[in-house]
Amino acid sequence: IAGITQAPTSQILAAGRRMTLRCTQDMRHNAMYWYRQDLGLGLRLIHYSNTAGTTGKGEVPDGYSVSRANTDDFPLTLASAVPSQTSVYFCASSNTGELFFGEGSRLTVL
Template sequence: IAGITQAPTSQILAAGRRMTLRCTQDMRHNAMYWYRQDLGLGLRLIHYSNTAGTTGKGEVPDGYSVSRANTDDFPLTLASAVPSQTSVYFCASSFGDEQFFGPGTRLTVL
């Protein structure tokens, strides 16, 4: 059982470039989430999806977009990356109250 996988593990990206972070879960969870984790700030919710076909904005959605075409996949896209988007990104899923996290993607925008 893989749980949640994220790709890539890490990435260095030039400012202005487009980037999609991938997230796949095999637990058939309805809800999925994207967080960013910055030193001293904890985890902040970027976008979420309660079920396939629906998405919503979290605390820090600006500069990011998501889609949920099916239950398993929840990609996060940075349309035009900026240095302030340098962070560690975590995808999570849930069926009920407990959330299950992926291993994270470390993104550096130069």
């Protein structure tokens, strides 16, 4: 089934640990995005990429990094997790029209 796959679905992590959330799409979309969803705040853009090899910062990029080695994969890395990064993370892709979302990764940082 075409779409976006995120992993892990859920993770509990100790503060200070490094964590990578994986995102893979099979729709050959150029643009990919990482959002975090927090109660009362809606979705906030962390990082984005318009094509393989390029990335850009969203509105809440601090503490996160991304890479885009190819069209399909767009991993999000927390170099040293902090409790404020407890959230649900969504990867999305687009070809300038609507966004297609993954099912999310629920991350808890203790």
